[in-house]
Amino acid sequence: MRPPLQAPATSAAPSAVATSTDAPARTLARDLSAAPPGSTARLQGWVHRRRQLATVTFLVLRDRTGLAQVVVRTGVGQALEVPPEETTVEVTGTVTANAQAPGGVEVTEPVITPSPTTPRPRPWSYGGRRSPPRCRRCSTTRP
Numbered sequence: 001m002r003p004p005l006q007a008p009a010t011s012a013a014p015s016a017v018a019t020s021t022d023a024p025a026r027t028l029a030r031d032l033s034a035a036p037p038g039s040t041a042r043l044q045g046w047v048h049r050r051r052q053l054a055t056v057t058f059l060v061l062r063d064r065t066g067l068a069q070v071v072v073r074t075g076v077g078q079a080l081e082v083p084p085e086e087t088t089v090e091v092t093g094t095v096t097a098n099a100q101a102p103g104g105v106e107v108t109e110p111v112i113t114p115s116p117t118t119p120r121p122r123p124w125s126y127g128g129r130r131s132p133p134r135c136r137r138c139s140t141t142r143p
Contacts, residue, residue: 029067043090
């Protein structure tokens with residue numbers, strides 16, 4: 001009978017992978033309610049809805065797991081730069097308990113960074129031409 005295999009010994013050397021302590025790990029919308037109030041959360045998703053009031057703007061951010069509410073407060077003399085709906089963004093802010101928010105928590109004091117948009121290639125090709133081929137049957141310019 002063979003002796004049981006033993007796990008290899010691990011060294012106490014530091015990891016070769018550097019981790020950044022400046023940016024918190026990504027938080028999904030469904031996990032936001034489990035985050036302790038006062039902690040920092042980083043959300044990534046797209047602006048689902050935007051409600052602008054006199055001194056506050058509510059962004060409803062959607063990701064693959066659900067919705068999260070982000071509160072943007074404006075003071076006197078501050079310019080409000082809120083991305084339009086359907087814009088992909090990254091939001092880093094403080095988790096705050098609020099019974100009226102989706103999931104019972106919201107993100108306050110946010111730093112909103114719009115994601116860079118890249119043009120998507122067309123899924124079809126016109127054989128190197130810039131427009132579709134003209135067809136007498138489909139053309140609107142010919143009788």
